[in-house]
Amino acid sequence: MKWDTLLHWMTHMGEGSWSSFKGSVGQLAGEDADILQVRRRLRIALSDLAQVDFFVQGSQRWIVLPPLLAGLPVDESVSVLAGGRTPTIEAALVDAARTRGCRFIEDGGPSLDQPTSIRITGVPADLAAVAQIAGIHFVRNFAGALCRQIIPVSQRVGYAKSELGLGGWSVRSFDLHTLGWVDGLRPRCACEFQSRYGARRFYLHTRHGRLLPLPKRDAVYAAAMVNRVRLSGYDADTATLWSVAAAPLPEASCRAACMCAGAPAQFEKGRLVYPDVPLEIAALVLVAAGQPYPQATPKDTPPLQNR
Secondary structure (H helix, E strand, O other): OHHHHHHHHHHHHOEEEHHHHHHHHHHHHOOOOOHHHHHHHHHHHHHHOOOEEEOHHHOOEEEEOOOEEEEOOOOOOEEEEEOOOOHHHHHHHHHHHHHHOOEEEEEOOOOOOOOOEEEEEOOHHHHHHHHHHHOOEEEOOHHHHHHOOOOOHHHHHHHOOOEOOOOOOEEEEEEOOOOEEEEOOOOOOEEEEEOOOOOEEEEEEOOOOOEEEOOHHHHHHHHHHHHOEOOEEEEOOOOEEEEEOOOOOOHHHHHHHHOOOOOOOEEEOOEEEEOOOOHHHHHHHHHHOOOOOHHHOOOOOOOOOEO
């Protein structure tokens, strides 16, 4: 499948420029495809499924993550292939799974804007053995491990050094009530400065008029934190984490939530919904994003509510 080919190529290269990724997607997508949408969905899927890091350290580069078998927290008998992959890695996993009596499952199709999902099922000891035979790592609760790597939004705000406004750059702000970007600089909001050449920088505008540089999604959630606005939550009855679609969780939090089920979030009624998320992981993700602890709010809280 074409997106498997893309990931194989990226794994072979190891890293590359954003322009090389755009060019490769354009070649594989076909003339009738909406290139911008396909590219956006692919980038999000590759990032959320712990396969590729994009815009590494604020640069215009991507890097493929090491291949590993990621155990799911809810069902220890299921693991998902994360990180990079090549036909050689896939063949090694097929042979190793057969040797240990595990199932090798491929799921996906050319209509999906993501590579094929590869799952291996078996008891944890056999899953670990499969990974060892294939020469890759096995992480029993990968989503939990990812949670330990999340830098909380409050910590990012505390460490950020204020900067001056960028003269000659256009500016817009994220309105927490309409959930959209609007022209102009608004106080206590996430804001985006853009140069005439397309370069973009994101900030949190504080009540003292300071501009704190932050990644885009972190800036939006930092603004929600200081304004006490709900952008995400958790339903314990269904073990689903959600965020409003217009304000996805910060990327590290998204990745941890997606790797609970080993699948991208689903769009449902204006929300991004992540299934099979245990309470302890939901709590870590939400608190790190500056949102209320999941047990502290009723499940019928609306998607957006001022506190």
